Amino acid sequence: MRVNVLQHTPNEGPGAIQTWTQARGHKMYVYHPYQYGILPTADETDMLIVLGGPMSPNDDLDWIKQERVLIKQLLDAHKPIFGACYGAQQIAKTLGYAVHASPVKEVGWAPVTLQSQVIPGLPATSTVLHWHQEMFEIPDEAELLYSSKDLRNQGFVIEHEAIGLQFHFEPLADNVREMVVNDGAYTTGSILNETPQDILDTPVPADNEETVFKLLDYLNA
Incomplete structure (x- = not known):
């Protein structure tokens, strides 16, 4: 299977998603549309991963609009899509739902609680990395x-076709360090009140990578 990854900033890479592609024997191709303006076609995509980034789906940029064209084509073709943070917002906006300022800015480690049993085996509570100040509205579907x-x-799930998460399960320890050393100033104003050093000192929960595997296996079922 060809897994196409849309990466939107150098310091937010695929992390545990790459581990999953390697473990499952898939081929991963990473695109940087913000820099090169190149996107895969729907025909050459078996699964699409849309990662986070500092931009907003509401920005008036051609490549952001073209990403939504691709997402729409894949949704229409019932091909699986996983979105993290900005990526989840792009999925929601593609479906016609609002992306707007969040009532709170969340940057740092904090728990999320599972609200659905549709994906088997997920922990009831997970400590995840938040890095956002915008949010999506949940699509009706x-x-x-x-x-x-x-x-x-x-977070939301659309049957076996799409998963969108406002936060990050995918960063491994090296990814967290890369995010913090390059974008640590973004912690200012966060409701979580964590410093860049606080974030670095928090070990990545071991079950986060396991959760990435369960989410992507669900989409690929």
């Missing part, structure tokens, strides 16, 4: 998957 105490709309 989707089921609420995760919430936190500060924000209800943390």
Whole structure:
């Protein structure tokens, strides 16, 4: 299977998603549309991963609009899509739902609570990395998957076709360090009140990578 990854900033890579592709024997291709303006076609995509980034789906940029064209083509073709943070917002906006400022800025480690049993074997509570100040509205065709105490709309699932998460399960320890050393100033104003050093000092929960595997296996079933 060809897994096409859309990466939107150098310091937010696929992390555990790459581990999954290697373990399952898939081929991963990473695109950087913000830099090169190149996207895969729907025909050459078996699964699409849309990663996070500092931009907004509401930005008036051609490549952002073209990403939504691709997402729409894949949804129409019933090909699986996984979106993290900005990527989840792009899926929601493609389906016609609002992306807007969140009532809270969340940057750092904090728990989310599972709201649906549609995907087997997921932990009831997970400590995840938040790195956002915008949020999506849940599409009508989707089921609420995760919430936190500060924000209800943390994740959604559309049958076996799409998963969108406002937060990050995918970063491994090296990825977290890369995010913090390059974008640590973004912690300012976060409701979680964590410093860049606090984030670095928090070990990545071991079950986060396992959860990535369960989410992607579900999409690929």
